[in-house]
Amino acid sequence: xxxxxxxxxxxxxxxxxxxxxxxxxxxxxxxxxxxxxxxxxxxxxxxxxxxxxxxxxxxxxxxxxxxxxxxxxxxxxxxxxxxxxxxxxxxxxxxxxxxxxxxxxxxxxxxxxxxxxxxxxxxxxxxxxx
Amino acid sequence: xxxxxxxxxxxxxxxxxxxxxxxxxxxxxxxxxxxxxxxxxxxxxxxxxxxxxxxxxxxxxxxxxxxxxxxxxxxxxxxxxxxxxxxxxxxxxxxxxxxxxxxxxxxxxxxxxxxx
Numbered sequence: 001x002x003x004x005x006x007x008x009x010x011x012x013x014x015x016x017x018x019x020x021x022x023x024x025x026x027x028x029x030x031x032x033x034x035x036x037x038x039x040x041x042x043x044x045x046x047x048x049x050x051x052x053x054x055x056x057x058x059x060x061x062x063x064x065x066x067x068x069x070x071x072x073x074x075x076x077x078x079x080x081x082x083x084x085x086x087x088x089x090x091x092x093x094x095x096x097x098x099x100x101x102x103x104x105x106x107x108x109x110x111x112x113x114x115x116x117x118x119x120x121x122x123x124x125x126x127x128x129x130x
Numbered sequence: 131x132x133x134x135x136x137x138x139x140x141x142x143x144x145x146x147x148x149x150x151x152x153x154x155x156x157x158x159x160x161x162x163x164x165x166x167x168x169x170x171x172x173x174x175x176x177x178x179x180x181x182x183x184x185x186x187x188x189x190x191x192x193x194x195x196x197x198x199x200x201x202x203x204x205x206x207x208x209x210x211x212x213x214x215x216x217x218x219x220x221x222x223x224x225x226x227x228x229x230x231x232x233x234x235x236x237x238x239x240x241x242x243x244x245x246x
Contacts, residue, residue, distance in 0.1 A: 017166070042161075043138060043165070047136040121173070
């Protein structure tokens with residue numbers, strides 16, 4: 001296991017983005033959870049295995065954009081993150097698509113998932129591939 | 131083995147009207163790349179040019195993908211492309227033609243080793 005040293009610093013390794021809808025229920029938490037799942041499943045942070053870094057050291061910063069951020073249950077959204085420890089904040093954003101004739105609203109959420117990992121850059125150097 | 135995988139990015143792309151396997155593959159690669167912003171090079175203090183980019187594409191007719199067009203998508207790094215049989219073609223219901231779906235994986239690695 002790679003152990004943190006004095007030169008270890010928390011670095012962001014990736015920003016993952018996604019969007020999710022709740023089409024008929026106007027459920028902002030459901031839309032947010034789907035946006036997080038969309039963001040997560042477009043990448044795999046394989047470096048934990050490659051470099052033997054413990055994924056529990058990862059801090060995951062989640063920002064949700066929806067038109068009514070107060071209606072997002074951030075605890076439920078945080079439970080969508082399988083690894084590391086997640087901090088979820090909801091801000092004004094996303095998109096609501098309203099149909100004035102039918103009186104329905106489609107809720108669109110956008111999610112930004114940022115992974116921060118303690119990395120000792122001084123412990124690694126580039127070399128020739130074999 | 132000093133080539134270490136950092137991140138694998140996934141995407142899907144379509145060619146709905148032109149039945150163009152290269153266009154579907156290129157869109158799949160863009161979908162994979164533009165869902166993510168990698169800061170892994172900075173995190174390790176490496177130049178972005180050191181990124182080794184292995185692209186894997188799945189389509190039903192791999193021989194019809196123009197690999198040079200896929201390479202052009204990448205602004206930096208050392209890309210190489212492998213096309214295999216996969217993806218999905220769905221015939222159109224009321225006339226001749228197909229919808230093409232391409233799957234893409236973009237594997238980002240560094241040739242790196244621990245300081246002694």
